[in-house]
Amino acid sequence: MTDHPRRMQVLQAIVEDYVASREPVGSKALVERHSLGVSSATVRNDMADLEDEGLIAAPHTSSGRIPTDKGYRYFVDRISEVRPLSVAERRAVRTLLDNSDDMDDIMAGTVQVLSQLTRQVAVIQYPQLDSSVIRRVEFVLLSEQRLLAVMILSTGRVDQRVVYLNEPIDQPALDVLAQVFMTYLDNVSPYYLQHALTEIEAVIAPEHQGLAASLGNALQLLAEAGYQDRILLAGTANLARSPQDFSHSIGPILEALEEQVVLLKLLTEMEQDAHGLSVRIGDENFGSLGDTSVVAAGYGPGDAAKIGVVGPTRMDYPSTMSAVRAIARYLSRILPR
Numbered sequence: 001m002t003d004h005p006r007r008m009q010v011l012q013a014i015v016e017d018y019v020a021s022r023e024p025v026g027s028k029a030l031v032e033r034h035s036l037g038v039s040s041a042t043v044r045n046d047m048a049d050l051e052d053e054g055l056i057a058a059p060h061t062s063s064g065r066i067p068t069d070k071g072y073r074y075f076v077d078r079i080s081e082v083r084p085l086s087v088a089e090r091r092a093v094r095t096l097l098d099n100s101d102d103m104d105d106i107m108a109g110t111v112q113v114l115s116q117l118t119r120q121v122a123v124i125q126y127p128q129l130d131s132s133v134i135r136r137v138e139f140v141l142l143s144e145q146r147l148l149a150v151m152i153l154s155t156g157r158v159d160q161r162v163v164y165l166n167e168p169i170d171q172p173a174l175d176v177l178a179q180v181f182m183t184y185l186d187n188v189s190p191y192y193l194q195h196a197l198t199e200i201e202a203v204i205a206p207e208h209q210g211l212a213a214s215l216g217n218a219l220q221l222l223a224e225a226g227y228q229d230r231i232l233l234a235g236t237a238n239l240a241r242s243p244q245d246f247s248h249s250i251g252p253i254l255e256a257l258e259e260q261v262v263l264l265k266l267l268t269e270m271e272q273d274a275h276g277l278s279v280r281i282g283d284e285n286f287g288s289l290g291d292t293s294v295v296a297a298g299y300g301p302g303d304a305a306k307i308g309v310v311g312p313t314r315m316d317y318p319s320t321m322s323a324v325r326a327i328a329r330y331l332s333r334i335l336p337r
Helices: 004-019 025-033 040-052 069-077 087-097 103-118 171-185 190-203 206-226 236-241 251-257 261-269 286-292 317-335
Strands: 121-125 132-145 146-153 158-164 231-234 276-282 294-298 305-312
Touching: 004 025, 004 040, 004 305, 069 276, 069 294, 069 317, 087 103, 087 146, 103 121, 103 231, 103 305, 103 317, 121 236, 121 261, 132 158, 132 171, 146 286, 171 190, 171 231, 190 206, 236 251, 236 261, 251 261, 251 286, 261 294, 261 305, 261 317, 286 294, 294 317
Parallel strands: none
Antiparallel strands: 121 231, 121 305, 132 146, 146 158, 276 294, 294 305
């Protein structure tokens, strides 16, 4: 969609009204509630254009319109600024977090206050507070189609994993690949391994792409084994407040949150935008989380750990983004470095 100012204003109004009311929005209501400065007929034309571009849709039971995932994405990408928390909100954060030096108390207090501020499920990943980096990776051939991947960290920690290959390879060819990996992985934090693996993929010869992908996956699993992969949740009951916001049962969403594996993978891959935030909407998420939106921000050393919320796509994105970013920044100030 071209950035047509009035059409963007109409989309914003539809998003705001639908988030507030959970009711499909019609042109007459938009004209009555918002200072659009045009007639209902003009608004209907704008809504038709927005629908043609897949940004809004008509539920079959109503003549009004609701935002699509694409519409929410378009809206979120054009939020020009993220407002600060109010004085009362900042006071609530300080009250919960300023009076404790215990990491577990800080983590528990943080998800509690974020859940209260957003009325969504709040999630926090424990920070990686050590500064370990990769010192060496080795690939040791065990048989023609089986090898041992070894990762050695600066702390002296050694992790290893057996890798099964789809095709045979000899040790000299494996040593060449190991040299390429070490060129990009030496002195890299395990938290930033995925970025380095992407760079490696770009320089590997085509005939070794499959093998390199298997090796990279093994190293990623080794790196993840070294994380303090603890996640705390608060406010899961908020999902049950509005089950009609989800196209399917909330059961699979609750299971994904409980198991944490999918959520950890998602948080690890989310990259921050110019606001210092990551927003994944609807089918941009994995599996059973494809019916939700996730707003997250990094905090702590290197912004490596994430804090965020999980909720329906019908979410108050500006307020949620504000709360997530503010609390992430506050955490970064009070945590040990």
